[in-house]
Amino acid sequence: xxxxxxxxxxxxxxxxxxxxxxxxxxxxxxxxxxxxxxxxxxxxxxxxxxxxxxxxxxxxxxxxxxxxxxxxxxxxxxxxxxxxxxxxxxxxxxxxxxxxxxxxxxxxxx
Amino acid sequence: xxxxxxxxxxxxxxxxxxxxxxxxxxxxxxxxxxxxxxxxxxxxxxxxxxxxxxxxxxxxxxxxxxxxxxxxxxxxxxxxxxxxxxxxxxxxxxxxxxxxxxxxxxxxxxxxxxx
Numbered sequence: 001x002x003x004x005x006x007x008x009x010x011x012x013x014x015x016x017x018x019x020x021x022x023x024x025x026x027x028x029x030x031x032x033x034x035x036x037x038x039x040x041x042x043x044x045x046x047x048x049x050x051x052x053x054x055x056x057x058x059x060x061x062x063x064x065x066x067x068x069x070x071x072x073x074x075x076x077x078x079x080x081x082x083x084x085x086x087x088x089x090x091x092x093x094x095x096x097x098x099x100x101x102x103x104x105x106x107x108x109x110x
Numbered sequence: 111x112x113x114x115x116x117x118x119x120x121x122x123x124x125x126x127x128x129x130x131x132x133x134x135x136x137x138x139x140x141x142x143x144x145x146x147x148x149x150x151x152x153x154x155x156x157x158x159x160x161x162x163x164x165x166x167x168x169x170x171x172x173x174x175x176x177x178x179x180x181x182x183x184x185x186x187x188x189x190x191x192x193x194x195x196x197x198x199x200x201x202x203x204x205x206x207x208x209x210x211x212x213x214x215x216x217x218x219x220x221x222x223x224x225x
Contacts, residue, residue: 036214043114043201043216044153087153096141096165098214100153 004088009105012078020073020104022088027068030093035062035073037084038103044087047073083108112136114217116202122223128190131220134183135204143203143214144177144187153201159185192224 005023012018024033035047048055048062050071055062061074075082087103115134123129135142143158157167162179170177174193179185189196199221203214 041218043203043219044214045216046213049213096143096158096160097155098143099155102152 004090004101006086006088006101006104008102009107011107011109013109014080015077018075018078018082018106018108020075020086020088020106021070022072023070024088024090025069027090028092031090032093033062033064033068033071034089034091034098035060036087036089036098036100037082038087039081039084044100047086078108080108080110082106114202114204114215116200116217116220118220119218120221120223122225123192124225125193126191128188129192129196129222129224131187131200131202131222133185133187133202133217135185135202136215137183139204139206139215140182141205141207141212141214142179142185143205144185145201145203145216146198147201147219148198156187194224197222197224 032049032051034049036044037047038044048057048060050062050064054064063072063074083106085103085105087100089098114136117132140161144156145153146156147153154169156169157177158165159179162182175189177187199219201216201219203216205212205214
């Protein structure tokens with residue numbers, strides 16, 4: 001599986017947008033980009049995924065670079081509940097495994 | 111809708127004892143995954159099933175670990191005999207299809223402490 005690189009931690013303020021970066025320079029053409037998050041004392045939670053085009057859902061937006069070597073998860077208006085570890089994961093088509101890295105620990109200040 | 115249900119939520123037992131963790135996946139999901147999370151190693155996939163059949167158990171640490179899925183609504187992860195290094199949070203997840211398209215839904219985990 002191609003590797004992803006994320007900052008260990010980030011900090012933001014409540015009600016402000018948050019941009020969480022992920023580098024995946026060895027991504028292959030069939031790799032999907034997934035984002036999960038893990039709130040304290042809970043299991044991971046799916047956030048969003050994409051292949052080439054930018055994606056939006058009720059939780060977040062995913063911006064994918066044109067060369068697909070990086071992507072950014074965008075939380076448009078952070079709340080305290082968004083404080084979590086965010087994981088950027090690549091999976092190839094047909095693969096079943098999610099290989100979790102260390103993720104980015106996001107802190108939201110009131 | 112009921113999510114993935116794991117039991118027990120917490121388990122404390124002594125080294126050498128048998129431990130059984132249980133998981134009820136979301137109804138209609140045909141994939142079931144067992145993960146383990148520790149501070150040192152993060153989240154690791156142990157084994158996953160498709161339609162009750164084990165597909166990949168390459169993440170199972172050793173023969174002391176075994177997993178079964180006797181039917182579509184129940185799975186167990188067993189450790190016998192348990193050791194202190196097995197202390198971790200164990201998560202079960204389920205999904206409807208391939209990891210490329212379908213999200214995995216996780217339970218709240220079982221926090222296991224082996225004394």
